[in-house]
Amino acid sequence: MMLRRCRHAVALAFSILGCILRAGLRRLRGPLTPVQRALWLQGAARSVLAAAGVELRVNGVPPTRGLVVSNHLSYLDIGVLAAAMPCAFVSKVEISRWPVFGLTARLGGTIFIDRGSRASAESVALEIAGRLHRAVPILLFPEGTSTDGTRVQRFHSTLFEPAVAAAAPITAAAVGYATKSGIPEPDLCWFGDQAFLPNLWRLLGIERLCAQVEFDESRTYPDRRTAARETHTKVEAMRAIYFGVNHIETSEAVTSS
Numbered sequence: 001m002m003l004r005r006c007r008h009a010v011a012l013a014f015s016i017l018g019c020i021l022r023a024g025l026r027r028l029r030g031p032l033t034p035v036q037r038a039l040w041l042q043g044a045a046r047s048v049l050a051a052a053g054v055e056l057r058v059n060g061v062p063p064t065r066g067l068v069v070s071n072h073l074s075y076l077d078i079g080v081l082a083a084a085m086p087c088a089f090v091s092k093v094e095i096s097r098w099p100v101f102g103l104t105a106r107l108g109g110t111i112f113i114d115r116g117s118r119a120s121a122e123s124v125a126l127e128i129a130g131r132l133h134r135a136v137p138i139l140l141f142p143e144g145t146s147t148d149g150t151r152v153q154r155f156h157s158t159l160f161e162p163a164v165a166a167a168a169p170i171t172a173a174a175v176g177y178a179t180k181s182g183i184p185e186p187d188l189c190w191f192g193d194q195a196f197l198p199n200l201w202r203l204l205g206i207e208r209l210c211a212q213v214e215f216d217e218s219r220t221y222p223d224r225r226t227a228a229r230e231t232h233t234k235v236e237a238m239r240a241i242y243f244g245v246n247h248i249e250t251s252e253a254v255t256s257s
Contacts, residue, residue: 005205019044038086041108045082060215066169157228169218176243180208
């Protein structure tokens with residue numbers, strides 16, 4: 001386990017460094033467009049997941065525009081969802097100050113929000129509205145925090161409003177994790193007051209950590225509360241079906257459909 005952990009840690013460090021260098025070299029040729037940022041982030045996420053020994057399975061059709069809403073279990077969710085589709089994230093402002101990860105988030109076009117500020121929420125809503133016409137989906141974690149996965153917390157509806165007002169498609173997505181050895185999913189999550197580095201160090205030692213994303217069909221909604229309520233129900237249903245008992249086929253090769 002220690003050898004696996006060290007091997008993944010070294011590979012992860014080189015992968016992150018390589019991704020940042022490639023982004024820097026690309027920016028020397030001019031500013032990155034939103035699509036280029038999303039494609040860079042997707043490539044970086046796939047490289048980082050492979051280096052960390054995380055296998056990815058994607059079921060359903062990833063959307064190409066609009067708003068995507070997902071449950072939130074860990075910092076890994078960002079890499080998993082970014083690897084599944086080109087997108088831009090809405091993330092808490094604290095992430096922007098993280099070493100390395102803050103830089104990659106900014107390079108990837110992340111929209112940062114101060115969840116304790118109404119003015120910030122209004123500013124972010126305007127930013128989302130301005131981006132919805134682009135060919136890059138905006139991804140939101142409407143629970144507002146990561147959890148242990150035992151239940152999907154209520155979805156906050158405020159940031160659904162720009163997509164509802166623009167009649168943009170909204171897609172529900174569900175994320176889950178499993179391992180070859182059957183470690184319970186809550187033990188794989190990062191939530192509450194857990195420290196980041198010890199959690200990452202433990203995950204790097206796990207054999208066959210598999211991440212799965214389920215995409216539901218996209219649709220429009222008449223108002224933000226209906227959108228929040230119905231997408232929450234969809235995510236709960238997908239979680240119950242596919243992740244209720246760590247139901248991910250880790251014995252199969254990772255596929256994308």
